[in-house]
Amino acid sequence: MSKGLPKRSEDYSLWYNELVKKADLAENSAVRGCMVIKPYGYSIWEKMQAELDRMFKETGHSNAYFPLFIPKSYLSKEASHVAGFAKECAVVTHYRLKNAEDGSGIIVDPDAKLEEELIVRPTSETVIWSTYKNWVQSYRDLPLLVNQWANVVRWEMRTRLFLRTTEFLWQEGHTAHATKKEAEEETNRMMNVYAQFSENFMALPVVRGRKTESERFAGADDTLCIEAMMQDGKALQAGTSHFLGQNFAKAFDVKFATKEGGLEYVWGTSWGVSTRLMGALIMAHSDDNGLVLPPKLAPIQVVIIPIYRKDEELDAITEKANEIMADLRKVGVSVKFDNRDTYKPGWKFAEHELKGVPLRIAIGPRDLENGTIEIARRDTLTKEQFELTSQPISEKISGMLDEIQKSIYSKALNFKSEMTTEVNSWDEFKKVLEDKGGFLSAHWDGTAETEEKVKDLTKATIRCIPLDRKDEAGVCVYSGKPSKGRVLFAKAY
Amino acid sequence: MSKGLPKRSEDYSLWYNELVKKADLAENSAVRGCMVIKPYGYSIWEKMQAELDRMFKETGHSNAYFPLFIPKSYLSKEASHVAGFAKECAVVTHYRLKNAEDGSGIIVDPDAKLEEELIVRPTSETVIWSTYKNWVQSYRDLPLLVNQWANVVRWEMRTRLFLRTTEFLWQEGHTAHATKKEAEEETNRMMNVYAQFSENFMALPVVRGRKTESERFAGADDTLCIEAMMQDGKALQAGTSHFLGQNFAKAFDVKFATKEGGLEYVWGTSWGVSTRLMGALIMAHSDDNGLVLPPKLAPIQVVIIPIYRKDEELDAITEKANEIMADLRKVGVSVKFDNRDTYKPGWKFAEHELKGVPLRIAIGPRDLENGTIEIARRDTLTKEQFELTSQPISEKISGMLDEIQKSIYSKALNFKSEMTTEVNSWDEFKKVLEDKGGFLSAHWDGTAETEEKVKDLTKATIRCIPLDRKDEAGVCVYSGKPSKGRVLFAKAY
Numbered sequence: 001m002s003k004g005l006p007k008r009s010e011d012y013s014l015w016y017n018e019l020v021k022k023a024d025l026a027e028n029s030a031v032r033g034c035m036v037i038k039p040y041g042y043s044i045w046e047k048m049q050a051e052l053d054r055m056f057k058e059t060g061h062s063n064a065y066f067p068l069f070i071p072k073s074y075l076s077k078e079a080s081h082v083a084g085f086a087k088e089c090a091v092v093t094h095y096r097l098k099n100a101e102d103g104s105g106i107i108v109d110p111d112a113k114l115e116e117e118l119i120v121r122p123t124s125e126t127v128i129w130s131t132y133k134n135w136v137q138s139y140r141d142l143p144l145l146v147n148q149w150a151n152v153v154r155w156e157m158r159t160r161l162f163l164r165t166t167e168f169l170w171q172e173g174h175t176a177h178a179t180k181k182e183a184e185e186e187t188n189r190m191m192n193v194y195a196q197f198s199e200n201f202m203a204l205p206v207v208r209g210r211k212t213e214s215e216r217f218a219g220a221d222d223t224l225c226i227e228a229m230m231q232d233g234k235a236l237q238a239g240t241s242h243f244l245g246q247n248f249a250k251a252f253d254v255k256f257a258t259k260e261g262g263l264e265y266v267w268g269t270s271w272g273v274s275t276r277l278m279g280a281l282i283m284a285h286s287d288d289n290g291l292v293l294p295p296k297l298a299p300i301q302v303v304i305i306p307i308y309r310k311d312e313e314l315d316a317i318t319e320k321a322n323e324i325m326a327d328l329r330k331v332g333v334s335v336k337f338d339n340r341d342t343y344k345p346g347w348k349f350a351e352h353e354l355k356g357v358p359l360r361i362a363i364g365p366r367d368l369e370n371g372t373i374e375i376a377r378r379d380t381l382t383k384e385q386f387e388l389t390s391q392p393i394s395e396k397i398s399g400m401l402d403e404i405q406k407s408i409y410s411k412a413l414n415f416k417s418e419m420t421t422e423v424n425s426w427d428e429f430k431k432v433l434e435d436k437g438g439f440l441s442a443h444w445d446g447t448a449e450t451e452e453k454v455k456d457l458t459k460a461t462i463r464c465i466p467l468d469r470k471d472e473a474g475v476c477v478y479s480g481k482p483s484k485g486r487v488l489f490a491k492a493y
Numbered sequence: 494m495s496k497g498l499p500k501r502s503e504d505y506s507l508w509y510n511e512l513v514k515k516a517d518l519a520e521n522s523a524v525r526g527c528m529v530i531k532p533y534g535y536s537i538w539e540k541m542q543a544e545l546d547r548m549f550k551e552t553g554h555s556n557a558y559f560p561l562f563i564p565k566s567y568l569s570k571e572a573s574h575v576a577g578f579a580k581e582c583a584v585v586t587h588y589r590l591k592n593a594e595d596g597s598g599i600i601v602d603p604d605a606k607l608e609e610e611l612i613v614r615p616t617s618e619t620v621i622w623s624t625y626k627n628w629v630q631s632y633r634d635l636p637l638l639v640n641q642w643a644n645v646v647r648w649e650m651r652t653r654l655f656l657r658t659t660e661f662l663w664q665e666g667h668t669a670h671a672t673k674k675e676a677e678e679e680t681n682r683m684m685n686v687y688a689q690f691s692e693n694f695m696a697l698p699v700v701r702g703r704k705t706e707s708e709r710f711a712g713a714d715d716t717l718c719i720e721a722m723m724q725d726g727k728a729l730q731a732g733t734s735h736f737l738g739q740n741f742a743k744a745f746d747v748k749f750a751t752k753e754g755g756l757e758y759v760w761g762t763s764w765g766v767s768t769r770l771m772g773a774l775i776m777a778h779s780d781d782n783g784l785v786l787p788p789k790l791a792p793i794q795v796v797i798i799p800i801y802r803k804d805e806e807l808d809a810i811t812e813k814a815n816e817i818m819a820d821l822r823k824v825g826v827s828v829k830f831d832n833r834d835t836y837k838p839g840w841k842f843a844e845h846e847l848k849g850v851p852l853r854i855a856i857g858p859r860d861l862e863n864g865t866i867e868i869a870r871r872d873t874l875t876k877e878q879f880e881l882t883s884q885p886i887s888e889k890i891s892g893m894l895d896e897i898q899k900s901i902y903s904k905a906l907n908f909k910s911e912m913t914t915e916v917n918s919w920d921e922f923k924k925v926l927e928d929k930g931g932f933l934s935a936h937w938d939g940t941a942e943t944e945e946k947v948k949d950l951t952k953a954t955i956r957c958i959p960l961d962r963k964d965e966a967g968v969c970v971y972s973g974k975p976s977k978g979r980v981l982f983a984k985a986y
Contacts, residue, residue: 029624030567031611034560036624039639042557062532063539067522068613068644068660069583072590074523076599086590090562091601092613093586095648097565097579106569108584108610117601118524120561120585120613131522131529140835146532151561151644155588167561342633 005354007288012232016283020161023291023355025278033159033166037275040355043299045169045278049149051201051296052171052273055193061145061173066127068151069118074126078251081125084218088155090120090166120153125219125244125270128174129252136176136266138257143186144176152274162279163236163493170274176249176266178256183267184222187243190271191224194239202277203294203409204228204284205416206238207439207488209464214448217270221245227463227488229416230283233437235463235490238280244268279493285379285408291356292379294408295401302328302335302397303357305348307364314339317363324361324373324393331394333401353378358404359397379404379411422486429477429489433458439490443483445476454478460489498847500781505725509776513654516784516848518771526652526659530768533848536792538662538771542642544694544789545664545766548686554638554666559620561644562611567619571744574618577711581648583613583659613646618712618737618763621667622745629669629759631750636679637669655772656729656986663767669742669759671749676760677715680736683764684717687732695770696787696902697721697777698909699731700932700981702957707941710763714738720956720981722909723776726930728956728983731773737761772986778872778901784849785872787901788894795821795828795890796850798841800857807832810856817854817866817886824887826894846871851897852890872897872904915979922970922982926953932983936976938969947971953982 005022006015020026025041028034037045053063069092076082096112099105121127128146135144149171159165173190177183191208198204206226216223220242228238249255249265256266285292295301304324306317321337328335338348345362352360362374376383377400386396419438423429432440444450444462455461469485476483498515499508513519518534521527530538546556562585569575589605592598614620621639628637642664652658666683670676684701691697699719709716713735721731742748742758749759778785788794797817799810814830821828831841838855845853855867869876870893879889912931916922925933937943937955948954962978969976 027624027627029560029620030564031560031562031620034562036560037558039555039557043555045558046556062536064532064535065530065538065662067524067527067529068646069524069527071523072599072601075590082590082599086592086599089588089590090585090611091587091590092583093601094584095582097568097575097582097584097612099579106565106575106579108565108586118583119590127522127524131520134520153561169558 005288005290008231015288016279017161019282019286019290025282025291026161028161031166033156035161035165035167037169040299041278044281044293044297045275047297047299048197048201048277049171052193052197053149055197056147056171056173059145059189059193061147061175064146064148065150066124066131066148068121070121070124070127072117072119074130075119077126078219078247081219081248081251085122085154089122090153090155092118092120121150122152122154123270123272124148124150124152124172125174125248126252129248129254129268132174132176132266133252133254136254136256139178139259142176142178142256142266143182145173145186146175147171147173160279162275162282165275168275170272172270172272175269176254177268178258178264178266180245180267183245183269184243186269187222187224187241187271190269191226191239191241194241194271194273195226197273198226198228198238198277199409201294201296202281202284203296203405203412204238204280205409205413207464207466208468209466209488211240211464212448212451212462212487214451215462217242219244219247220270221247224467225464227439227490228280228284229419229438229490230280230493231415232283233419233491235439235488235492236276236280236283237463237492238277239271239273241271242269244270284412286356289381290354292408293356293358295358295405298356298358299334300336300357301333301401302359302361303348303352304335304337304361304363305345305352306337306339307345307362313365316365316368320363320368327392327394328397331398333394333397359400375400377404379408420488423477424474426478430458433460433489433491437491439463439488441486442477442489443474443485444487444489445479445481445483447479447481450476450479450481454489459491461492463488463490463492498781498783501724508781509772510654512775512779512783518775518784519654521654524659526649528654528658528660530662533792534771537774537786537790538768540790540792541690541694541770542664545686545690546642548690549640549664549666552638552682552686554640554668557639557641558643559617559624559641561614563614563617563620565610565612567623568612570619571712571740574712574741574744578615578647582615583646583648585611585613614643615645615647616763616765617641617643617645617665618667618741619745622741622747622761625667625669625759626745626747629747629749632671632752635669635671635749635759636675638666638679639668640664640666653772655768655775658768661768663765665763665765668762669747670761671751671757671759673738673760676738676762677736680715680717680734680762680764683762684719684732684734687734687764687766688719690766691719691721691731691770692902694787694789695774695777696789696898696905697731697773698902698906700957700959701961702959702981704733704957705941705944705955705980707944708955710735712737712740713763714740717960718957720932720983721773721777722912722931722983723773723986724908725776726912726984728932728981728985729769729773729776730956730985731770732764732766734764735762737763777905779849782843782874783847785901786849786851788851788898791849791851792827793829793848793850794826794894795852795854796841796845797828797830797854797856798838798845799830799832800838800855806858809858809861813856813861820885820887821890824891826887826890852893868893870897872901913981916970917967919971923951926951926982926984930984932956932981934979934981935970936967936978937980937982938972938974938976940972940974943969943972943974947982952984954985956981956983956985
């Protein structure tokens with residue numbers, strides 16, 4: 001196979017695009033900005049979904065499904081919400097095609113115009129809160145803890161596979177609570193679920209933080225987020241969790257009878273992660289040879305490749321491979337025997353490297369004689385000979401997979417900390433941003449004006465106010481006005 | 494809780510609608526024809542999805558994801574396909590909203606008109622085959638065995654929860670093969686997967702059959718189907734599997750290099766089941782008290798309800814319930830302890846009956862004294878006292894769940910055979926259809942004219958030509974012309 005992957009150091013952006021395509025993760029479709037997620041890419045997404053879904057259920061949430069379409073009037077009910085989404089809405093105006101009378105082909109039937117246009121959901125707060133109105137009467141109906149796995153559409157002018165697409169897949173949690181405190185706790189809980197998922201499964205360390213007012217979700221009173229650092233020094237927002245206050249409850253008149261006999265608006269949250277996480281996963285760990293996948297999300301954790309010339313050799317290798325596979329499957333390791341006779345071993349090595357299979361086992365006739373196998377790690381590109389009698393193979397491989405998971409995480413954690421720089425002057429800010437990139441930990445005066453100005457001048461935005469930041473009096477790196485603590489600036493995806 | 498479910502014998506249709514709503518399965522949304530699948534309903538769908546997905550993967554398929562939108566021109570590429578779907582397509586024409594200049598609110602921005610209108614997928618053959626063109630070059634790329642879980646939209650004028658909705662959830666398999674034989678085998682294999690799923694998990698016996706030409710999928714050369722019988726004597730098509738011939742390969746120019754060096758069009762199939770299965774599941778087994786769920790698809794298989802007056806009693810019951818739950822969970826039984834103090838036992842009994850929980854265990858103070866529990870079966874509405882020392886509880890309950898699964902299936906199988914009547918004259922046809930309904934096994938002359946005429950006169954359609962029908966010479970029940978075998982007519986959902 002011809003890999004022909006560009007080097008990250010030469011063109012990071014092209015490297016990413018080519019990697020996504022060549023590793024069979026996704027490709028552009030004929031519809032502008034919409035991607036096709038290919039089977040291999042989708043199998044990674046399925047592993048992510050399964051873990052997230054389990055975590056949501058463990059924290060008390062149930063899945064449900066709400067309509068794809070939103071009446072235009074619904075979207076308008078919460079003022080800042082519609083302002084945030086109006087510019088990127090796909091609009092359904094008709095419900096039928098017909099043959100053109102002049103024989104020119106199929107046209108939209110003008111007689112089938114909708115009375116009220118429908119918006120393809122860019123997010124589902126409005127349609128869900130209009131439903132919650134009927135689900136919530138009394139405090140006994142609360143909390144309402146619902147999640148939905150769905151596709152959403154936001155009409156983007158510039159798109160990139162996984163990172164920014166017109167249609168994307170995501171989950172969106174929507175919860176309703178009796179008190180402000182409970183809703184705030186939920187907002188925080190789900191941000192932490194995302195952070196744990198990112199760190200424990202994606203091997204991707206994140207900063208837990210709060211968005212500034214201007215970066216908040218349209219319709220939220222507060223937005224928490226997790227921010228990750230990519231290899232090119234740009235940040236990526238990997239998940240958000242919003243405290244909606246009573247905004248949507250008021251817009252859709254969702255009230256409940258309290259235990260004490262009163263009638264109050266409920267408090268809401270919403271939170272989501274999307275196929276964008278695929279982009280983060282790819283960019284965070286991969287190298288010039290292709291994808292590097294953390295074992296916990298790899299669809300295939302181990303590939304076994306036979307090295308042989310004669311068919312008798314293959315038979316003997318197959319027998320050994322079957323034994324190894326049986327042992328590995330018993331302990332839950334996913335393993336594939338790549339015995340295709342249409343490709344040579346070297347080609348297969350390159351393909352599985354490109355696709356990020358964490359461990360590769362090669363078995364040749366000499367290995368059979370010696371009772372050994374060759375094990376190669378994808379993340380470090382190192383190899384070792386392993387004596388099959390020295391340790392049970394399942395123990396060896398499980399141990400290596402754990403080690404790889406930890407090692408990938410440590411590497412990313414080190415990188416994130418190397419790429420976080422405290423800067424204390426505007427010159428320093430500009431220099432570090434240009435020379436190195438990464439997170440710039442800097443004082444900010446708290447105004448939207450400064451935030452905007454910095455963005456205009458440098459393209460860096462405030463990624464978040466870290467939740468664990470120290471109280472530290474200082475002066476704003478741009479305006480020189482007083483500041484109570486540092487925030488993280490970065491260029492971002 | 495007030496059940497207030499209408500009786501099936503009085504108004505089957507109203508009974509169904511009310512049951513779907515009262516059992517918290519689904520409800521109508523504000524968007525015409527689009528439903529909200531509520532958490533309890535969705536959890537049943539998730540169980541169906543999990544089993545089907547496992548079966549698809551066991552037969553070699555991988556999941557992928559293709560765009561929601563289809564360019565209008567794509568839909569038109571296969572002539573009979575567009576003819577079949579043009580009348581029910583939701584069309585996206587614009588991609589932005591804006592504030593009206595006269596201050597009247599939010600309007601569709603006329604400057605944001607799409608050059609080519611996009612259709613919201615009613616099914617994905619066109620967008621998938623346009624993609625397959627790039628995925629298939631040589632025989633080595635075949636077979637291509639892909640499935641997608643997705644939402645689709647067909648603009649329906651008359652809708653009913655689960656049975657016919659404008660938007661519905663489904664899976665659609667799309668495969669490409671080197672030979673006609675392989676594609677035909679695949680068509681047959683997936684029809685059988687559906688039949689096995691229906692019989693083994695939904696406890697719903699089906700007829701495996703072939704659609705007549707006029708009932709075929711738009712764009713297929715052959716459509717296989719499974720047909721089930723509902724309690725009101727109407728049939729329900731529960732799944733279809735299409736042999737597409739080379740129709741889509743030709744429409745989208747999908748060719749492959751053969752082993753022998755030739756260049757040929759590939760052969761295709763597609764197959765799907767949808768949330769319509771939820772309707773079938775509900776209608777097939779439920780009764781005037783509510784839902785009856787086969788244990789294999791019940792989100793909660795056992796509910797334990799404490800019967801007590803004093804808090805000390807509840808404590809002792811809770812301890813016993815925890816023991817039982819631990820034992821049941823060890824063997825994979827899903828169980829819930831309904832200890833809500835806001836509802837009385839009688840109310841809870843009715844609620845869990847309505848929701849179709851297969852087994853209910855009640856424990857009161859006297860049970861604790863006697864070492865017994867009361868076990869009630871939802872399907873038969875029978876109760877028994879069970880001595881806890883007589884048999885391990887996990888064995889008892891697992892056994893009962895198996896028994897219920899079988900018993901529900903047998904009941905449905907008997908019903909289906911009672912509701913299948915051989916008719917041999919037109920008078921008999923009309924009389925049986927009117928008095929009894931069900932499947933009418935009758936001779937048909939093989940013409941679309943007769944089929945159409947029978948439909949006009951009686952609303953009965955040919956559900957299928959059973960795959961296991963006997964060769965039997967006869968005369969058409971309507972036209973009197975010669976026939977080679979019987980087909981199944983019925984009124985249908």
